[in-house]
Amino acid sequence: MDIMEASLLDKLNSPAMYGIVALAIVLVAAMCVYFMVKSWRAGIQIGMDKNVLRKAIVSSATFTLLPAFSVLLGVVALSGSMGIPLPWLRLSVIGNLQYEVNVAEIAAKGVGLSGLKITEMTPEAFVTIALVMTAGILGGALLCLLTLKAYSKKLSGKPKAAGSGRKTFGDWAMVAMFVGMCAAYIGSYIGQAVAHNVMLPLLTALVAASAMAVCEFLERKKRMHWLENFDLAASMLIAMAASVLLGRVM
Amino acid sequence: MDNGKILSGQEKQSWFARYNESMHREGRIWTVVCLGFLLAVPFLMGLVLGAMPDMNRFLRGFINVAIIYYPTSLVEYLIYVPMLGAGASYLSFITGNLSNLKIPCAINAREMADARVGTPENEIISTLSVATSSLVTVVVLALGVLLLVPLQPVLSNPVLTPAFDNVVPALFGALGLKYFLKGKKFAAIPLVLSGAVCILMPSMIRQTSVLLIIIGALTIGVSFIFYKKGALEE
Numbered sequence: 437m438d439i440m441e442a443s444l445l446d447k448l449n450s451p452a453m454y455g456i457v458a459l460a461i462v463l464v465a466a467m468c469v470y471f472m473v474k475s476w477r478a479g480i481q482i483g484m485d486k487n488v489l490r491k492a493i494v495s496s497a498t499f500t501l502l503p504a505f506s507v508l509l510g511v512v513a514l515s516g517s518m519g520i521p522l523p524w525l526r527l528s529v530i531g532n533l534q535y536e537v538n539v540a541e542i543a544a545k546g547v548g549l550s551g552l553k554i555t556e557m558t559p560e561a562f563v564t565i566a567l568v569m570t571a572g573i574l575g576g577a578l579l580c581l582l583t584l585k586a587y588s589k590k591l592s593g594k595p596k597a598a599g600s601g602r603k604t605f606g607d608w609a610m611v612a613m614f615v616g617m618c619a620a621y622i623g624s625y626i627g628q629a630v631a632h633n634v635m636l637p638l639l640t641a642l643v644a645a646s647a648m649a650v651c652e653f654l655e656r657k658k659r660m661h662w663l664e665n666f667d668l669a670a671s672m673l674i675a676m677a678a679s680v681l682l683g684r685v686m
Numbered sequence: 687m688d689n690g691k692i693l694s695g696q697e698k699q700s701w702f703a704r705y706n707e708s709m710h711r712e713g714r715i716w717t718v719v720c721l722g723f724l725l726a727v728p729f730l731m732g733l734v735l736g737a738m739p740d741m742n743r744f745l746r747g748f749i750n751v752a753i754i755y756y757p758t759s760l761v762e763y764l765i766y767v768p769m770l771g772a773g774a775s776y777l778s779f780i781t782g783n784l785s786n787l788k789i790p791c792a793i794n795a796r797e798m799a800d801a802r803v804g805t806p807e808n809e810i811i812s813t814l815s816v817a818t819s820s821l822v823t824v825v826v827l828a829l830g831v832l833l834l835v836p837l838q839p840v841l842s843n844p845v846l847t848p849a850f851d852n853v854v855p856a857l858f859g860a861l862g863l864k865y866f867l868k869g870k871k872f873a874a875i876p877l878v879l880s881g882a883v884c885i886l887m888p889s890m891i892r893q894t895s896v897l898l899i900i901i902g903a904l905t906i907g908v909s910f911i912f913y914k915k916g917a918l919e920e
Contacts, residue, residue, distance in 0.1 A: 452734045460723055464780060465824050467716045471773050472817035474712075478705055479810040482698060492795040492811045496818040499791045504826035506853035507783065511827065512834065520831060522731070528827045529820075530724060530782040539751055546747025547740070559737035564747065566728035567739045572751030574721065575759025576779035581717045585710040588772050592706075592804065606803045608869075608909050608918055610769055614793065615869040616905030617785065618862035619876035620898040625855055627884020627891045640852040641859030648863040664798060668790075671860035676849040679856070683848030 444557060448519025457521040464529040495664070502669050514540065517554045522566055530573060543568035639682050644675035702806045706772055709809075713776030720780050761899050768803065769793065773813035781820040785898070786854065790861055791819040869905075872912050876905040 447453075479489045507527050514523035518540065525531075543565040544552040552565075625638040651667035654660040663670075732738045762784060767775045770792055778788045795815035801807035866873040880901050884891050912918050 447735055450734065453731060456727055456730045456734070460727055461824055461828070463723055464720055465821060467720060467780065468777060468817040468820045468824075470712070470716070471777055471813050472821070474709075475773055475810045475813035475817070478806075479814070482701060482806055482810075484807060484810065488799050489810075489814060492799055492814045493818045495798055496791050496795050496815040497822050499794055500787065500819040500822040501826065503783075503787045503853065503857065504823045505830075507787075507823060508827055508830035509853075511831065515834070520834060524827060524831050525727065527782075528824050529720075530780060539755070542750050543747045546750045547743040559732075559735035560740055561743075563728045563732040563735060563737055564739040564743050566731060567725075567744050568747035568751055570724055570728060571744075571748050572755055573759070573782075575752075575756040576763050576784070577717055577721055579759065579763045580776050580779045581714055581721070584713070584767065584772060584775055587767055588706065588710070591768050603918070604803075605910060605913050606768065608913050609906050610793070610803060611865060611869045612872070612905040612909035613765055613769075613902050614790075614861070614865040615873045615909075616876050616902035617898055618858050618865055619873070619880045619905065620901040621854065621858035622862055622877060623880025623882075623884050623901070624891045624897060626881035627888060630885045631888040631891065636848060637852055637855040640855040641862065644856045644859030645863040648860040652864070652867065668794065668857075668860050668864075672853070672856040675856035675859060676852060679848040679852040680845065 444559070444562075445519055445554065447559070448562065449521065453519065453521040457525040460525055461528050498669055502672050517552045517557070518562070518565075522562075526569060530570075530577070539569050539572055540565065543572065635686060636679055636683060640675045640679040643678040643682075644671045647671035647674040698806060702809070705806065706809070709772045709776070713772060717776055717780060758899065765902065770812045770816070771804075771809035773809060774816040777813065777816045777820060781816070781823070783823065786857065787823070788816050788819055790857075791815050869909065871917060872905070872908050875908050876901050879904065 476489055480486065510527050511520065511523045514526075540552050544561070546568060547561050547564045549556045549561060622638075622641055625641050628634040629638045648667060648671040651663055651671060655663050655667065728739055763775075763779070766778065766784060766789055769789065770778060774788075774792055778784055778792075781788065792812045792815040795811050796808055799807065799811045801811050866877070880897065883897065890897050909918070
């Protein structure tokens with residue numbers, strides 16, 4: 437790394453840059469706290485059991501821990517070419533681990549670099565890329581701002597099958613969306629295994645599925661309902677550990 | 687019951703309408719403030735670095751990114767809002783990591799609370815879940831960034847690389863088993879189709895976001911046919 441690169445990275449990692457990012461993150465965290473308090477109070481107001489509300493918080497926190505750690509690795513991955521503060525912001529709020537590197541690369545090419553390379557980066561290119569990355573992923577938030585109220589009203593106006601206890605198509609559509617999402621990802625791992633002979637993602641997914649099958653068995657047949665809080669994180673952890681072993685064997 | 691009171695059906699509907707109204711008002715205010723600040727960040731960074739964004743290059747880069755991500759955002763919005771409700775939607779689209787984290791997290795919490803889509807309970811549980819998930823992500827990342835320098839040798843240890851490279855397969859393997867059991871009558875169709883598409887057109891392997899939308903829409907269509915034929919009765 438020559439002096440110019442080191443100097444730009446020093447600037448990108450300067451305390452002032454951390455300060456700007458920290459302010460933005462604190463603002464979004466304040467929004468989360470506000471909505472959390474509001475919905476907790478609303479739950480109490482309509483007579484929901486505090487234990488149910490508490491369980492939702494605990495399960496969501498445990499559910500998030502492992503994926504959040506993987507998001508942190510995204511920060512590490514981008515920190516070499518963009519410094520730490522910007523990736524920290526992008527992946528703490530609004531960004532997405534799966535798409536972020538792609539967006540940065542597309543943005544870098546769009547501003548005239550051959551790719552996301554610190555060797556070609558200038559302060560002007562950096563702030564332009566940062567603006568492209570921010571504006572390029574605002575579609576969902578802008579739609580919420582402009583149309584969510586009307587869309588929600590339209591959805592709530594649709595008749596529901598009440599009282600029968602029978603699942604509506606809305607319930608099945610949600611299950612179907614998730615089945616489709618998982619099928620798309622697992623299909624891509626099958627494709628990698630067959631077309632490119634890259635077996636590890638598919639094997640990792642299979643180990644995770646097997647671990648989850650054991651958890652489901654314990655929860656349903658052995659009535660170990662407490663396991664519901666941890667089954668996903670535990671299955672992922674087992675599969676990730678297995679991928680280290682499988683990676684060495686292969 | 688705790689401190690709350692049991693509301694009649696009509697009282698609950700009226701309360702829910704007022705709650706949603708305030709959620710939209712406050713959600714919009716927070717969204718404007720957060721988006722405004724997020725868009726200001728590159729310019730504030732520019733002040734520190736002594737350079738401002740080049741607007742011509744910005745437009746070129748923005749068009750390239752928006753062509754891919756704005757249609758995806760529209761589809762995500764149409765699909766995820768009915769699952770999440772108003773409060774969680776405002777939060778999710780600002781805090782990001784939707785399909786890989788916020789949506790599974792909210793659905794998991796909703797299932798545990800046994801709340802039905804479109805009910806006040808679902809609205810409350812989803813908002814609590816997404817807010818918690820966002821805060822945990824913020825805290826983990828903040829701690830991680832603080833520890834980044836001493837942690838870097840551990841994180842970049844080649845021994846752990848396969849584990850971190852395979853977080854997403856681990857997530858979708860475990861989640862897949864759960865949901866394939868729930869939708870066992872139709873799950874094989876999208877799975878076989880998705881596998882076949884990726885084998886026959888290997889370029890789709892890298893286009894998971896496109897594949898996800900196509901297979902997701904198709905699965906909803908298949909489940910609709912099964913539902914109409916009464917094949918999904920328990």
